[in-house]
Amino acid sequence: MDLDAITKYSALHAKPDGLVLQYGTAGFRTKAEHLDHVMFRMGLLAVLRSKQTKSTIGVMVTASHNPEEDNGVKLVDPLGEMLAPSWEEHATCLANAEEQDMPRVLMDISVKAAVNLQQDAFVVIGRDTRPSSEKLSQSVIDGVTVLEGQFHDYGLLTTPQLHYMVYCRNTSGQYGKATIEGYCQKLSKAFTELTKQAFCSGDEYRSLKVDCANGIGALKLREMEHYISQELSVQLLNDGTKGKLNHLCGADFVKSHQKPPQGMEMKPNERCCSFDGDADRIVYYYLDVDGHFHLIDGDKIATLISSFLKELLLEIGESLNIGVVQTAYANGSSTRYLEEVMKVPVYCTKTGVKHLHHKAQEFDIGVYFEANGHGTVLFSKAAEIRIKQLAKELEDKKRKAAKMLENVIDLFNQAAGDAISDMLVIEAILTLKGLTVQQWDALYMDLPNRQLKVKVADRQVISTTDAERQVVTPPGLQEAINDLVKKYKLSRAFVRPSGTEDIVRVYAEADSQENADSLAHAVSLAVFQLAGGVGEPPQPGKIHEGCWKIKPYYQLLGTSFPSS
Ligand code: 16G
Ligand code: MG
Numbered sequence: 415m416d417l418d419a420i421t422k423y424s425a426l427h428a429k430p431d432g433l434v435l436q437y438g439t440a441g442f443r444t445k446a447e448h449l450d451h452v453m454f455r456m457g458l459l460a461v462l463r464s465k466q467t468k469s470t471i472g473v474m475v476t477a478s479h480n481p482e483e484d485n486g487v488k489l490v491d492p493l494g495e496m497l498a499p500s501w502e503e504h505a506t507c508l509a510n511a512e513e514q515d516m517p518r519v520l521m522d523i524s525v526k527a528a529v530n531l532q533q534d535a536f537v538v539i540g541r542d543t544r545p546s547s548e549k550l551s552q553s554v555i556d557g558v559t560v561l562e563g564q565f566h567d568y569g570l571l572t573t574p575q576l577h578y579m580v581y582c583r584n585t586s587g588q589y590g591k592a593t594i595e596g597y598c599q600k601l602s603k604a605f606t607e608l609t610k611q612a613f614c615s616g617d618e619y620r621s622l623k624v625d626c627a628n629g630i631g632a633l634k635l636r637e638m639e640h641y642i643s644q645e646l647s648v649q650l651l652n653d654g655t656k657g658k659l660n661h662l663c664g665a666d667f668v669k670s671h672q673k674p675p676q677g678m679e680m681k682p683n684e685r686c687c688s689f690d691g692d693a694d695r696i697v698y699y700y701l702d703v704d705g706h707f708h709l710i711d712g713d714k715i716a717t718l719i720s721s722f723l724k725e726l727l728l729e730i731g732e733s734l735n736i737g738v739v740q741t742a743y744a745n746g747s748s749t750r751y752l753e754e755v756m757k758v759p760v761y762c763t764k765t766g767v768k769h770l771h772h773k774a775q776e777f778d779i780g781v782y783f784e785a786n787g788h789g790t791v792l793f794s795k796a797a798e799i800r801i802k803q804l805a806k807e808l809e810d811k812k813r814k815a816a817k818m819l820e821n822v823i824d825l826f827n828q829a830a831g832d833a834i835s836d837m838l839v840i841e842a843i844l845t846l847k848g849l850t851v852q853q854w855d856a857l858y859m860d861l862p863n864r865q866l867k868v869k870v871a872d873r874q875v876i877s878t879t880d881a882e883r884q885v886v887t888p889p890g891l892q893e894a895i896n897d898l899v900k901k902y903k904l905s906r907a908f909v910r911p912s913g914t915e916d917i918v919r920v921y922a923e924a925d926s927q928e929n930a931d932s933l934a935h936a937v938s939l940a941v942f943q944l945a946g947g948v949g950e951p952p953q954p955g956k957i958h959e960g961c962w963k964i965k966p967y968y969q970l971l972g973t974s975f976p977s978s
Contacts, residue, residue, distance in 0.1 A: 415524070415531055415561070417517045420458070423560045427454035427553055429513050437497075437505040439766040439913035441488025443477050446546035449485050453550045455508045456487050457537070457557020458520055463501060464535035464563060466527050467492050471535075472580040474573050475551045476542040479627070479666035479690040482659040485546050487554070494581030494829025496768040501527075535563035538579055538592075540571030542630045542692050543654060568594075572634050572693035574832030581829040589828075594637060601835055602641035604824035608842040609645045611818060621647045622841065623686040625675045627664030628654040631693030631833055638834055646841055651677050665690040665697045665787050665833070670865070672709055674699065685844075685851040689833040695787040696833040698840070700851045708855050712783035713740065713748035715840060717857055719791060720758055720781045722843045723822070727779075729815035730804055734778035734797050739763055739770045742883045742908050743785040746923055751858040762881040766913060767831060788831040791839075793823050818846075861904055863923035864934035871946040873911035873918050882910045894940040902929045907937045918945065 429451040435442050442452050456473055464471040472490030480486070489497040489505065497505065504523045511519040524531060537558045541547040551567065558565045568579060575597055582592035590600045626632035632653035639648055652663040652675060660667065663675035665688040674680055675688055680701045687698045698710035720738050727734055738752050738760045752758045763769040767788055774780025778797035783789030793801075801823065805816040825842065827835040844854065870876075877886045885892040891909070899905045907922040918941050922934035931954070938952035 443486035453553035461563035540576035577829035631689035739782035
């Protein structure tokens, strides 16, 4: 390691004094102007990680759904997964080392992690469309080159595409070709094969409006469009030609405000969806004939997908184990529907994709989605081999089902939740099942819910257990929540410190929107009082815009999955 060269180049990417950042759930994220040194250092760290794993490592420059002025960076591990937790700690130490200490901290990491410095290193880099991203990705490259790592700069990519590239490169191309063409060809071939099987190919299923959050998703969906235009016509809105990234649009906006994005003209019952700023999340929605907005979030996407997969497994008579992984934010109705109607086992993990991804790896088929629309399906190697074998051996209807499963495996991006890939899966299922967006939505009815934020002096005073569903500290808070929850029907509430903002998040659901709002407010007050709230105590929130028609419990469970 040439420490003199590192010191010299690092001075060109100097750390502002006193700035402390943490490698959080999705890497580092803050205002773009504070990130130059972090990028350079993550270039250095990616080289060490590559040497240690003897694999290609990815670096993605993006701040996902955050405002355009922000940016961020995360490292992608060899099989396309999120960085291992011990390396997250190294990343935090390296990013926060004061300028003069940085080379020593880098050396310490390489000793601690037993990195063979003689080993070659290869790093691939991708970035989103933010104005700051190009320059920041150049700083990553500076870090890579000063440690003599080799690199390939993919330039503009969605986050899941970068995960895909890393996965392809580390599996000798078995997963696919590590190029944009390779990605588009793999997904579009699977999509075309799947939709060919549809009995019903009416025009109703063939067009879709996509809000691209004025981000990278627009550019990459345009590239994909060329491959799928025979089967699906997509109309791109918020494609970045006019509006600002994530401003009043995108999956995060639609999910949190429960209303259509700006620039989306919706006719009644028209199927629409939104990507987030780096195209790793997707939510669907429509307006009914009365003009009410209906959101179809990650929970309902998981339900549609797991119903479809379960049906195909039944058809081929194979008992592969399928599990659905959610977080505490999953709507209670979705969990009940999956468990009680579909009889699929459901597991809950902590918030953050890496936790869900990890749990989903335990199953032959692991379906995971966060309510916010981030998710995918993982197939174990054994399940994939078995399905491929059945697609050759079985006959007639069973063979057709096995072939469909084979294509579904190819259509999912198994490295990371991917808005483009998920969109194609959903479109294929709706087409194959002959389902309208309203029929999909009617599988079950979401329980009214409310999310609030509370500002406290130190959010780390709140610690949780049971996948964030129970508070451990401060003392008395869980008891207070329990007492409040008892006052409402079909109610549930939890609080957790955010991993991305300096706040505590509160979630509540109940039998009516009014009750969900009131419970959320009461829980916020308990947090404020018992966990050191700062500023004004939370005020009762305004009632949610959408209209919830409250149905008896059994109707909230919905009906069974319509069969074709
Ligand atoms: C990050 C996570 C997302 C999670 C969110 C929670 C990834 C790629 N993204 O965006 O999965 O839902 O954080 O944010 O892991 P919060 O901790 O502020 O609620
Ligand atoms: Mg994102």
